[in-house]
Amino acid sequence: MALQDKIDQDIKSAMLAKDNARLRGLRAIKAAILLAKTEKGPAEALTEEAEIKVLQKLAKQRRESADIYQQQNRDDLYQIEMEELAVIESYLPKQLSQAEIEEEVRQIIAQTGASSPKDMGKVMAAANQRLAGKADGRTISQVAKALLQ
Incomplete structure (x- = not known):
């Protein structure tokens, strides 16, 4: 199953469960994938490698934002970034120790x-x-x- 199809199904599940934190993360992933597809061209599909790179980029953005929010003692925003990061990382391959x-x-x-x-x-x-x-x-x-x- 393609990542985009899995994300669409998970968005529906998160909506039904009223899981706002998961829904935010999934919508960010979907938006990034759609953006990457439009940059490549309408006829071309994203490869699995390209999808992983998109997810890694999103995870990196969330980590950097969370670090900044933590330095500025903005625990509310830090928590949001960490929740989204957890969702994004769940779609990445297992990271090496x-x-x-x-x-x-x-x-x-x-x-x-x-x-x-x-x-x-x-x-x-x-x-x-x-x-x-x-x-x-x-x-x-x-x-x-x-x-x-």
């Missing part, structure tokens, strides 16, 4: 022959390709920097 990311990056470093921070570009290119959708780019970068030091 810190230890799993480190293991993957170690393997990539060994395969690319990277030995210093100068090789960060090679490592990140391979890591982003291999770990797409499974780990946050910022986390991958931090792990790669630490291992290349």
Whole structure:
């Protein structure tokens, strides 16, 4: 089942259950998918990779907004962002743990022959390709920097 069809069904379920927090998150996902489809062109469908990238972008936006709201002591807005983030993350593939990311990056470093921070570009290119959708780019970068030091 395509992600958009699943989202439509889940929106109906959330409406019937009167679950406003879930409904907000689902509507944000639907809007982002529709926007991505119109950018690609009306005849082309989004690939699964493109859908995951859209979801990752939404999750990143929610995390950044939540951080800002928390710094400004706006717990009401922080809570809304965290509720939407939970809904968005439920549609993303299972995220790797810190230890799993480190293991993957170690393997990539060994395969690319990277030995210093100068090789960060090679490592990140391979890591982003291999770990797409499974780990946050910022986390991958931090792990790669630490291992290349």
